Amino acid sequence: MRLKNIYGRIMGVLFFSLVFLICCFSEERKQNFIECEMFPIPDYAHNGSGYTAIEVGLDGNIYVGTANYGSSAHLVRFNPRTQKWDDIIDAHKITRETGTGLDSQSKFHAKILVDSDGVIWAATKQGNENFIDRPEFGESSTGYPGGHLFSFNPKTNIVIDHGILRKQEGIMGGSIDKKRRKIYYWSDPKQHFLIYDINKGTLRDLGTTGGSPRYTAIDNYGRVFGTGRAGIIWMYDPLIDSLYDLSVKLEGPGEYKNPYVMVISKNNKKIFACAIGGDYVMEFDLASIEFSNKKNDTNGSIICRHYAISGPDGLKGGDQHAGVLGKDGCFYYTNVVDKTPYLMRYNSDRKKTECLGIIRVKNHPDLNPLYAQGACVLSDGTIYMKFISAGGGKMMPYSIVRFNKLSAGKTLWRQ
Template identity: 25%
Template sequence: MRLTFLGAALMLAAQVRGVEEQPAAAPFNYVRAKAFHIPPETTTEESGYFALCEGLNGKIYVGTAAYGRNAYLVEFDPRTEKMRIVLDVHKVAGLPLTPTGYASQSKIHTRCFVGKSGKIYVGTKQGYASEAEKAAKRRGETIPVYRGGYVMVYDPATDTTENLGMPMPLTDEMIAAGKTEGQGVIDVTADEARGLIYIITCEEQHWLLYNMKTKKYRELGPILRDQPNTLIDARGRGTAITADFKVARYDPATDKMTVDPLMVGNKRFGDYLGGHRVHPDWRITPDGKTAYMQLLDDKRMFRVDLSGPAGQPVVAVNLGDRIQGKNPDSRGSICLAPDGRVYSATRVDNETGFGAGLLHHLVRHDPTTAAMEDLGVFTVKNPGFAGSATPNHGFHRLPDGTMTPMHAMLAMIVARDGTIYATNLYPFTLLRVDPDAYPR
């Protein structure tokens, strides 16, 4: 439709006024990161999840998702800035290397767990049915069956892998009970000193224990919260959040399970949160006595005392909002730095007037001062890092042309030298923030 001269003039005036009303400079600090494109052959949709860790060798490890086909663990060498595949899930499991649709091991979604030996423990899970598979189901046809996820180990010292099998495969008994697929693996935590590995499944969040000596899995009992993770406390107890926000603890010394209330003041944790909150995520301090927790869609950070005996309420303290803003989102990002401070990457709506879209802030809590600091917004200092890779809608530009993450950062760690690493979707990207690029 053609515009009249007056209409065009009014539109131009509005655009100019909008530019004039924007701040001349960003009203927040920039946390400048160098971006590295995760090898595109390891993904199908330029995506991954929580799988990010620093090995004892100083290298960085990232898990990927290749829907309908496979999943991979990728190694990044900070010295050479090169990446390579170190674990090919289907190859290690002896599964087809050609696409198998919904039956495939499509994700390494687990947080990568680094044992004291230096071995890296991961798990695999199902992806999503393709549009063709969904159409086939609507026609009453069958699609490939997902049999269950695997627990796998990569040893950087020997460059070897190990397959520990399926914790909860699809069995005849499960089929008789109406189940249509096996359980994927959403979390793996190894207690190497005791020869135990804790596993959490998805989509039903069963809690299982693997005995390294007998090479057998058994279920521990309570159903856990959505996408949780196991911690090992100072007493050697495996510790996790239950579906109703209680604290489940398994004590290997007594082979006993206990479930105790998680309290904030005189309120149960679920009641204190208010509304429906999802995906609690926590990390434990080196002494095994304290955990720091956040939830995906909540701005608050909590400190949890895990030093107490079983049979008593577990006490959590609200440390306050990590940041101000609407529609918070934080995934797999809470992490402890070597100096004991707690970091988080938290996304909120951009209401600053400087551009639009979403902003991902680097936030830090200092336990010694109780301060919560907003260190700035993640930005990319090498915007051409991925070339013409698509999809590429996971980043956007601020008014000064600066590139910044858009939708979802999926994981973050602080390395031993203070370097911050995080992952971002579309394209699947490893972000590296050098120690001199943020306030220390």
């Protein structure tokens, strides 16, 4: 009898413990998702993908550049109020080019830029790259002509083709200095730093930067930053009109990886960044920049600090292709680990990251929104992100998604 009682008590404890764990797990699962609304991009404008080219205009509309490999890229406009799309630029139609394959104007890859007068700036890039032969360098009988710069005025609906910025190269990156009326890009694949003067309609080429940053960051002094050679951040200073290489000094745990996503902080004193496969969110301290001639291959240094992990607790950093500074001053970015898309938030004041949950499309639980490629934020804190057509199981259409007022006001942190 005594053995039976002991056995019964043990089984009872195990049963209630199991129930408790299941309840806790279920409660955790309820909080483990963050929903977004999906708005598929019109099929005529793409063949399943598009990259950094997304931004909100002064008119409140979302401007999106697409990739249409082997054919013509499009700049399209989404009206959040009517949920309607408009075709703004058909690259081949406006340039009168007919290239196919690599020689086509098949990507709006660079960041969409918005001037103080509301004019939209966008630039094209070549098609699916051949990284071995680089036929756009004259090895092909036709060759890629080079990426075009376009402007669109929403007030007049006029599109202007400002021509090819650098022969046989595509255009990437993208920052705008509204005060000086300058636009900054870099060319692909030779990575030249390009300065376009809006008032004069002229272009300057400052030579190669040695790196391929998808994003560039600009502070309130007009200084432009990007990823250079391994372990290098380059900086352009408009006051001195020079391009500098700054070696990175890492403070904190882990190893340094070249950043892919870069955004300037709200107070313009730091750059927040993350790297593909990087385990930490990076903070570059702009006040730490020092110039020195001790090294022949650099002009100085900048400190990068690792304060917080980039992914959910216990997981290594994954695919981190897109990010944006929220209206609350936090850095929002996606982190895809083992084909699971997480939305992350980094708070510089607290030196902490928070996993907001696994991204799930409202009314479409069967879709898995992998691989965000670009992001923008509205004045009310709403964040839009652009996802390529991908996913385990049912394919998610190439779309923009909306997180309503996610970054508005003061951030409330989960305990």
